[in-house]
Amino acid sequence: MWDVLRDPMRIVEWFPGITGVSMEGAVRTIVMASGLPVHEDIVTIDNRLRRFQYRITGPLPVSFHLATMDVIDIGTPESPESLLIYSTEIVPDPMSFVLDGATATAIANLASILNDHAELRPTGEPR
Amino acid sequence: MGRRILFITTDQMRYDAIGANGGRVARTPVIDSLAANGISYDRAQPSNVVCMPSRATMVTGQNVGTHGVWMNGVPLPEQSASVARVLGEAGYRTALIGKSHFEPLLDPFLRFGENIHAMRGETIGTHGFEHMELATHGAVGFNHYAQWVQKNHPEVIGGFFQVLDRELEVSGVPGGDTGAPQIKVNPIDPEWYHTDWVARQTMSWLDSIGADDDWFCWMSFPDPHHPWDPPASEMHRVNWRDLDLPENYVEDRAAREAIIDAKPRHWRKWYDGEIVSNYEAPARWVPATLTPDQIREVNAYAHVENELIDEAIGRVLAHIEARGWGDDLDIIFTTDHGEFQGDFGFLFKGPYHVDALARLPLIWRPAPSAVQQDPERVSKPVGLLDLAPTFCAIAGVTPPDWMEGRPLPVTDADAEARGFERSLIEWDSCQPDGTDVHCRTILRDDLLCTMYRPGTMHDGTEGELYDLVADPLQRVNLWDDPARQSIKADLLADLFDNLVESTMELRPQAPV
Numbered sequence: 001m002w003d004v005l006r007d008p009m010r011i012v013e014w015f016p017g018i019t020g021v022s023m024e025g026a027v028r029t030i031v032m033a034s035g036l037p038v039h040e041d042i043v044t045i046d047n048r049l050r051r052f053q054y055r056i057t058g059p060l061p062v063s064f065h066l067a068t069m070d071v072i073d074i075g076t077p078e079s080p081e082s083l084l085i086y087s088t089e090i091v092p093d094p095m096s097f098v099l100d101g102a103t104a105t106a107i108a109n110l111a112s113i114l115n116d117h118a119e120l121r122p123t124g125e126p127r
Numbered sequence: 128m129g130r131r132i133l134f135i136t137t138d139q140m141r142y143d144a145i146g147a148n149g150g151r152v153a154r155t156p157v158i159d160s161l162a163a164n165g166i167s168y169d170r171a172q173p174s175n176v177v178c179m180p181s182r183a184t185m186v187t188g189q190n191v192g193t194h195g196v197w198m199n200g201v202p203l204p205e206q207s208a209s210v211a212r213v214l215g216e217a218g219y220r221t222a223l224i225g226k227s228h229f230e231p232l233l234d235p236f237l238r239f240g241e242n243i244h245a246m247r248g249e250t251i252g253t254h255g256f257e258h259m260e261l262a263t264h265g266a267v268g269f270n271h272y273a274q275w276v277q278k279n280h281p282e283v284i285g286g287f288f289q290v291l292d293r294e295l296e297v298s299g300v301p302g303g304d305t306g307a308p309q310i311k312v313n314p315i316d317p318e319w320y321h322t323d324w325v326a327r328q329t330m331s332w333l334d335s336i337g338a339d340d341d342w343f344c345w346m347s348f349p350d351p352h353h354p355w356d357p358p359a360s361e362m363h364r365v366n367w368r369d370l371d372l373p374e375n376y377v378e379d380r381a382a383r384e385a386i387i388d389a390k391p392r393h394w395r396k397w398y399d400g401e402i403v404s405n406y407e408a409p410a411r412w413v414p415a416t417l418t419p420d421q422i423r424e425v426n427a428y429a430h431v432e433n434e435l436i437d438e439a440i441g442r443v444l445a446h447i448e449a450r451g452w453g454d455d456l457d458i459i460f461t462t463d464h465g466e467f468q469g470d471f472g473f474l475f476k477g478p479y480h481v482d483a484l485a486r487l488p489l490i491w492r493p494a495p496s497a498v499q500q501d502p503e504r505v506s507k508p509v510g511l512l513d514l515a516p517t518f519c520a521i522a523g524v525t526p527p528d529w530m531e532g533r534p535l536p537v538t539d540a541d542a543e544a545r546g547f548e549r550s551l552i553e554w555d556s557c558q559p560d561g562t563d564v565h566c567r568t569i570l571r572d573d574l575l576c577t578m579y580r581p582g583t584m585h586d587g588t589e590g591e592l593y594d595l596v597a598d599p600l601q602r603v604n605l606w607d608d609p610a611r612q613s614i615k616a617d618l619l620a621d622l623f624d625n626l627v628e629s630t631m632e633l634r635p636q637a638p639v
Contacts, residue, residue: 017236033237034246034269060235061295092294093559094233094406094638097200101636102236 014109064091134345139352140462142486153430157441165492172550176484181463188515188530192627200635203229210515212255222258225325225347231637242269288354299409307421313356326439355428367427375470391589405477406638422469454496461489478554480568507542508550569622576618
């Protein structure tokens with residue numbers, strides 16, 4: 001799971017409504033299905049903590065945003081398993097419903113990808 | 128060939144908006160003529176008093192607890208039960224033109240089929256419809272009407288009221304002569320307004336199908352839902368200064384507030400601007416500031432919109448007559464929920480199950496070739512739940528078991544014989560600020576009873592009970608009246624005997 005999440009370019013594989021992605025320095029630009037480009041600062045990619053953080057900077061009507069994904073190993077070498085904690089703070093409030101729904105779909109997509117593609121699960125690694 | 132079905136809906140229309148139901152301002156001769164040749168229902172109720180749950184009930188024929196769309200922003204899954212799919216499988220051509228709102232309108236990730244198809248300029252239907260061309264309350268967003276305006280008349284987009292502010296809250300920017308919320312003088316040519324567009328696209332779709340085809344067309348007008356921004360050229364029809372105040376607006380402030388204070392606490396909290404219990408009401412607007420003139424002006428705008436709808440329906444019916452389908456045409460006219468329009472000193476809607484929001488216009492004009500219908504009025508409670516099975520019955524299709532309503536009764540005697548005794552309404556909401564309200568309502572024996580479950584607003588002890596015969600305006604709350612405790616207990620027992628409990632597994636994907 002961490003291999004998928006830590007690569008900023010792979011968001012297009014699992015987050016819904018994204019058709020394109022590019023990186024320039026620490027700025028990720030995703031292109032939504034509507035054609036709208038959204039700019040994000042990649043704040044943290046910590047392989048030791050397995051933490052990924054990003055922040056929407058525009059042009060959505062968002063005055064504050066910080067998303068944090070923590071991948072926690074809860075399995076054993078024989079039965080690898082990961083817990084993903086995906087939290088988001090966002091202002092204004094109404095955007096919370098939009099991101100909540102999209103994030104729920106994203107997590108479901110991640111589970112589907114990881115369950116359908118065993119090659120993405122290195123043996124002994126958390127998934 | 129069977130009976131064709133034209134299903135006409137408006138959005139957020141009061142029972143008394145039309146002449147056939149006692150409306151005295153908007154001239155609605157076309158709708159009135161349907162009543163004069165059909166069946167009018169005097170106690171038709173939605174299953175929920177906001178758009179998405181109510182529309183999900185219309186298309187599925189199911190209670191909210193079954194279809195799962197428990198508040199605005201919760202999408203109806205694409206593969207849900209659908210009367211359109213049933214009729215399509217029976218050989219009917221099917222279309223929905225206008226406002227569907229089965230899926231969220233606020234969709235920045237463009238995740239929902241309705242919005243995706245519209246954005247691509249496709250008229251592929253969702254939710255069982257063969258054809259869809261969608262519109263909503265303005266010229267922005269992912270819908271066919273907005274795309275059409277942006278392509279052909281982009282200069283008029285700014286003429287509509289801008290519904291959301293920069294913080295994505297519903298705007299309460301004042302407008303008009305009185306500074307009322309959500310009204311705007313809109314310089315748009317009436318032919319480019321969404322009411323005319325919906326009628327025109329409906330006629331265009333009808334022109335595309337064969338003379339011998341059976342068809343089911345849902346023509347769904349976005350008006351008179353707020354914002355109130357009809358074409359300015361039509362505002363001469365109703366001068367707000369000439370309007371009487373609504374019967375259920377109490378001018379004396381102390382008396383009005385005493386009525387509100389006798390209702391569950393969220394009434395007064397919204398009135399004072401302490402909470403907003405429904406996202407669609409402007410976040411920063413305080414109902415207590417609403418003036419009599421603002422009520423008059425809002426009502427004038429709504430009346431103009433209703434006249435435009437009536438005239439648009441007239442054009443479509445004339446078109447259908449010219450195609451030779453008139454005698455075989457069933458017409459059902461209704462709306463998804465009501466609107467306060469000044470009752471008790473409020474505008475808009477929310478968890479308030481009184482007649483302003485929950486008593487709907489509903490008229491069925493059966494096909495003249497099938498039924499020689501004398502004008503009839505049915506007083507027994509029916510619901511929008513009963514529409515889908517009625518469409519099936521008209522088409523000669525047995526309503527599927529998953530439909531939870533029944534074909535509409537045609538007389539009170541028919542209603543009595545088939546046990547149309549009660550109607551239920553459900554409300555669950557959770558606002559982005561954490562405010563949640565949960566209530567359930569039963570209408571039976573001319574009594575309207577609402578109980579509130581525990582939430583951030585209520586502790587589970589509050590409720591409303593109105594005697595609709597003695598108190599048709601629902602001003603006297605009998606919930607705590609010792610003399611009414613026995614009948615209240617009976618009503619609540621009946622409510623829970625008949626309620627389909629929601630599992631609430633579907634989550635909101637947007638505020639609206």
